[in-house]
């Protein structure tokens with residue numbers, strides 16, 4: 001079997017042309033390819049057309065809007081997002097998350113759109129063709145069985161993107177462009193809990209940009225645990241946005257990554273209005289536990305990943321509380 005099947009590339013100059021090109025059967029968008037191309041080389045997917053977004057003028061622009069919101073084109077590199085003066089000054093959690101991705105050479109090419117839309121990962125999926133064939137493939141691709149858990153209701157591969165949770169707690173929206181026009185969705189609504197279909201994009205739809213509202217009294221941070229301090233996906237990642245009013249929590253948003261098939265917001269309403277103390281920290285850890293679903297999808301043990309996730313959340317709130 002030819003693992004890397006033949007494909008054609010198309011390099012449109014406008015978003016409209018990209019959307020039109022994506023209408024072809026078997027067409028997929030290509031940004032920097034740091035996620036897509038290694039997967040294709042392993043035989044994970046056989047697109048007939050790669051629609052290269054790299055020639056679209058202005059897709060990487062970072063600017064502020066009249067209401068003070070930040071607008072970042074999907075083609076902006078993670079290096080540009082991490083280092084841009086506007087981002088660092090107004091939305092440092094976003095800078096932290098972009099800077100936490102992989103390593104410097106990787107971030108110089110990888111894009112925001114590709115980061116958000118990256119594939120889910122699993123020890124039964126990110127393997128060579130012969131390994132997967134020898135194990136009967138899996139529910140995510142070419143097989144009919146999920147090896148992670150015995151149930152076959154859906155694929156349990158995990159989403160490990162760093163940037164999405166930061167955008168979610170910053171209340172960001174994604175601007176989507178597709179065959180039926182433009183629409184705007186909360187970044188959280190881009191995702192769903194299904195490892196084989198984790199993006200809620202319609203056929204032919206692209207992420208064109210994200211818009212992040214002004215901080216307006218919120219402080220935020222992103223914390224990531226990984227084996228090595230570079231070039232590693234998050235074993236667990238937690239983004240937190242906090243609004244403090246004296247001794248009270250006036251607002252709290254927490255999002256997690258590396259635990260489920262989608263990055264998820266943790267419901268924290270019950271903590272708003274109270275103080276931040278040991279009991280609140282324990283309550284938050286329990287809320288994270290209830291939201292997360294850490295399974296055997298990485299080589300690192302489930303128990304360790306879960307403990308790290310439960311510890312990262314209150315620790316990150318703590319740091320923001322002390323600093324605010």
Ligand SMILES: Cc1cc2nc3c(=O)[nH]c(=O)nc-3n(C[C@H](O)[C@H](O)[C@H](O)COP(=O)(O)OP(=O)(O)OC[C@H]3O[C@@H](n4cnc5c(N)ncnc54)[C@H](O)[C@@H]3O)c2cc1C
Nearest residue numbers: 031032033034035036102111113114115117161162207232
């Ligand atoms: C060694 C290694 C380490 C990594 N470490 C990390 C890490 O620590 N954290 C992390 O988050 N990621 C990590 N990644 C994954 C990936 O490289 C990054 O997420 C990167 O940001 C992907 O961006 P890209 O532009 O290269 O996307 P591509 O690979 O070009 O695309 C990724 C996916 O998104 C789709 N896509 C791209 N742009 C759009 C768009 N505008 N609209 C709709 N769909 C789109 C593509 O079709 C593809 O399915 C790592 C990858 C490798 C190989």
